[in-house]
Amino acid sequence: MYDYIVVGQGIAGSMLSWFLMKANKKVLVIDKLNLSSASNVASGISNPITGRKFVKTWLVDEMFPFAEQTYREFEELFKAELYHSTPIIKLFDSVKAQNDWSARCALPEYLPYLKNENIIHLDNQKVKNDFGGFEINGGSQLDADKFLLNYRNLLQQKDALLEEEFAFAELKVEQDSLSYKGTQARKIIFCEGANAIHNPYFNFLPFQLAKGECLIVRIENFYPDKVINGEVFIMPMQKENLYYIGSTHEWNYEDEQPSENGKNELVGNLTTVLTAPFEIVEHKAAIRPTVKDRRPFVGFNPEHPNVGIFNGMGTKGISLAPFFANHFTNHLLNKESLMNEVNVERFL
Ligand SMILES: Cc1cc2nc3c(=O)[nH]c(=O)nc-3n(C[C@H](O)[C@H](O)[C@H](O)COP(=O)(O)OP(=O)(O)OC[C@H]3O[C@@H](n4cnc5c(N)ncnc54)[C@H](O)[C@@H]3O)c2cc1C
The missing domain is CATH 3.50.50.60 (FAD/NAD(P)-binding domain)
Incomplete structure (x- = not known):
């Protein structure tokens, strides 16, 4: 039994x-x-601050440390690296976004998740970041x-x-x-x-299911140690100059397969962020169990x-x-x- x-x-x-x-x-x-x-x-990212308004993730103060502890136990058990603490660079798309972020910097509950109050600028030859961005603390990535x-x-x-x-x-x-x-x-x-x-x-x-598509691309001489979050996430996969580009959210979809529309959306969004050349290596899709x-x-x-x-x-x-x-x-x-x-x- x-x-x-x-x-x-x-x-x-x-x-x-x-x-x-x-x-x-x-x-x-x-x-x-x-x-x-x-x-x-899934890309496996856990991001403590999300959305256009830079909102703290629900239950982040309790949930993220617990997740880290759990995944670290699995690393011990499997004798394998699975979980990576990763800085996330969130790019601003306007002066208004910069101001919204400044307002967050004044709130004590946000401080553990903000590296500092400086606006940072990435190399324009690699990333389009006219308004700069800020660094989020406490992000992570699991090799799911x-x-x-x-x-x-x-x-x-x-x-x-x-x-x-x-x-x-x-x-x-x-x-x-x-x-x-x-x-x-x-x-x-x-x-x-x-x-x-x-x-x-x-x-x-x-349930209100949402299809998600992503690309794996190769980018030479890019940022291997940070996730860059603009219109899409650009996440280093720690091997062979590969980066995970994600992801789409589609509520009306025909099937679970990678689609031409999904790929075009990802490439379109990627080129609003990435100024360096890239090569598509893989295209994947899955359905998220999202809820109203x-x-x-x-x-x-x-x-x-x-x-x-x-x-x-x-x-x-x-x-x-x-x-x-x-x-x-x-x-x-x-x-x-x-x-x-x-x-x-x-x-x-
Ligand atoms: C493109 C994309 C990117 C994502 N990125 C992130 C991210 O960065 N961070 C994050 O936190 N989340 C991310 N997600 C969301 C995340 O993937 C989901 O929240 C999570 O994986 C859901 O897990 P689950 O176990 O509920 O479902 P699933 O992963 O779908 O697992 C369900 C399992 O049940 C099995 N199963 C179902 N029915 C049956 C049956 N009848 N008989 C036998 N087996 C069955 C399936 O084979 C499967 O193994 C992403 C999702 C997508 C699509």
């Missing part, structure tokens, strides 16, 4: 299964390998695909992974237990990312208290997943209350 079946091994299912196993629960993860999942395609592969290997070693497409017809849910293809478990928790829109137990949740109110989905089906969900990581799964997987685990094992903002009961 398993304590938990976790469906999905993206960043959400990986984190949740990890915290449950750390608490000595017997867990089976069911996942069909998808190298084009959102978690595999490498993490997922290492974690998958760990699950295999522990005999805790079933590699297949989950079939709802095979799930039998009873009052206090359930079974999947004859395997018994106390609870099942779905972490299917965007595929959750087909989940019959959670069709009341307002931009908060995760955590909790249980109202009629089946043994059928749960951990999803809705939207555009920020890398920082949200560790923190809320731990939060959900504390709720499951220690009966701690779920935060109202993430509890799926907010939609009942």
Whole structure:
């Protein structure tokens, strides 16, 4: 008898299964390998200050240190480098943006995330930055695909992974237990990312999925140690002069595949920032599990208290997943209350 079946091994299912196993629960993860999942395609950036108004990320003071601690533990465990503290240069697009930023500099809660109050200027031969920019402290980047592969290997070693497409017809849910293809478990928790829109137990949740496309480009003699954030992110991949360019947000899309429109949008936006020549090496796409109110989905089906969900990581799964997987685990094992903002009961 398993304590938990976790469906999905993206960043959400990986984190949740990890915290449950750390608490000595017997867990089976069911996942069909998808190298084009959102978690595999993500750039892996966690940015403490975002948007046109330079707003502090929700829960950043608690969430970012917790994510760092968690990923550093995995680096130890896997004996691999996965997590990089990375300065992020946010470019101004106007004098108004400079003024908005100056106003933020006056707020004490922003100070830990601002390198200093100087406007910095990058080399114009490489980056168009007429209004300059500022340096954000506390940003990071996870090699998400490498993490997922290492974690998958760990699950295999522990005999805790079933590699297949989950079939709802095979799930039998009873009052206090359930079974999947004859395997018994106390609870099942779905972490299917965007595929959750087909989940019959959670069709009341307002997903608002967003396709994202990105490019991998080669740029010679560029900035290898900072992320540059203008109309797009230009993120060093720490190998072979490769940079990740991301990403598009599209709510009306035909399929999950990289598209000509997506590529043109990225190239167009990139050329508003990058003045150096570049060569496109790869073009990828995935669907983000975004949510109307931009908060995760955590909790249980109202009629089946043994059928749960951990999803809705939207555009920020890398920082949200560790923190809320731990939060959900504390709720499951220690009966701690779920935060109202993430509890799926907010939609009942
Ligand atoms: C282009 C792009 C760039 C991004 N950049 C960032 C970034 O820089 N920082 C950040 O924090 N976030 C970023 N994101 C968002 C991030 O990718 C998501 O928040 C996160 O990956 C969602 O993780 P997940 O585990 O919920 O879903 P997924 O990664 O989609 O994982 C779901 C898993 O469940 C499996 N699965 C689903 N259904 C079934 C089934 N029926 N049977 C078996 N297996 C199943 C899938 O195969 C997959 O492995 C980006 C997303 C995109 C598309």
